[in-house]
Amino acid sequence: MIVLVILLALALLVLGFEMFLVLLIPALASKTLFYASMPDVAIIQKMVGGINHSTLLAIPFFILAAELMGSGQIASRLIHLVKTLIGHSRGGMGHTVIGGSMAFGSVSGSAPATVAAMGRMVYPEMRASGFSERFSLGLVVASAETALLIPPSITFIIYGWMTGTSIARLFAGGLAIGVVLGIAFALLVSWEARRNGLASSLRATGAERLAALRSATWALGMPVIIIAGIYSGLFTPTEAAAVSVVYAIVIEAFVYRNLSLKQLFRITEASALSTAIIFILLAMGGILSFFVTLAQVPQHISSLLVAMDAGPVVFLLAVNLCFLIAGMFIDPNSALLILVPPLFPVASSLGVDPVHFGMIVTLNIGLGMITPPFGLDIFVASSTLNKPVATIISGVWPFVLVNLVVLMIITYVPEISLFIPSLLFS
Secondary structure (H helix, E strand, O other): OHHHHHHHHHHHHHOOOOHHHHHHHHHHHHHHHHOOOOOHHHHHHHHHHHHOOHHHHHHHHHHHHHHHHHHOOHHHHHHHHHHHHHOOOOOHHHHHHHHHHHHHHHHHOOHHHHHHHHHHHHHHHHHHOOOOHHHHHHHHHHHOOHHHHOOOOHHHHHHHHHHOOOHHHHHHHHHHHHHHHHHHHHHHHHHHHHHOOOOOOOOOOHHHHHHHHHHOHHHHHHHHHHHHHHHOOOOOHHHHHHHHHHHHHHHHHHHOOOOOHHHHHHHHHHHHHHHHHHHHHHHHHHHHHHHHHHOOHHHHHHHHHHHOOOOHHHHHHHHHHHHHHHHHHOOHHHHHHHHHHHHHHHHHHOOOOHHHHHHHHHHHHHHHHHOOOOOHHHHHHHHHHOOOHHHHHHHHHHHHHHHHHHHHHHHHOHHHHHHHHHHHOO
């Protein structure tokens, strides 16, 4: 059965079918050929019941918050603060891109949104500071990966919903991994700046830094509310997402006076479309996962590993290879929905911590978003900045290599992923 499902899905993918059909049609084929006695209504129940979960309400709220922030003043003020604090160093605009992406990610949880926002705001300044076009484009695309890791993260929410893993623990683990990835990219930026002889900029004065901090005070309230609220126990992740939307509307409309009612309707409409796309994929993926479980695919994988005498080391290497290949051809949410259901039970049986496995999966998802030929963020950057896809691909390769090194370290040093969760939730 599983071979038929895989072959059918690959055929649909090659033929250019929409991704929700690539997930749905193999599931329906499995039902028709192997579970014909199952009532048709069970499919609808799995489809609707799979997304009828309060945890998933965080996704539309965080998407709306990201749209509000990117369209208003919150994002630009956060990035200006980062630039004032670290922009004077050698390759300072490159470091500002990384820090700004992490700041944007701390309130959006979306890599594509981060690419679009950061590209518009910092790409021209990177070019003006002396970085090449290819490196500048590659950095804008790659640094957005940190948005998947710095809490809140929509990918963590979906993974937690699929596996029953604590989202708060995932957010805590992602904070450490996001910082590690950001440092790795910063080292590459420093090397590139030194290699090209880029000079340091003038350090901002104390008065300028204070002014930037004052200007960003209300903007800083967003990540503080989300992170402090979750870890203090005041909010659940879903409640924090709802509060972030209300906060963004109040600040943009009444403090910065940058949001009209017409703009709010337009932003809400765009957010609704993005949310609908994700939830359709979640519903289709839920059906496919149901049949994967019925076919006992995880048990077959476990049996194969036992027969090969393969332990966690080999298994995690195989996981990375599977996600790397999938990320080259399908969108990140689809890769998550297809691969996690059969692989997570095997990881658990081998003693891999679910938070650690979540970090590995999310890093792979981020890597897939910048990996040619079909990395999602590459096309977002191309559309936003009106640059050829080939130029962006040529600039992103150094970051792919750095990402692979970080992925291997995170995969085989689980303490990095588990250090902060163990402190907060011991």
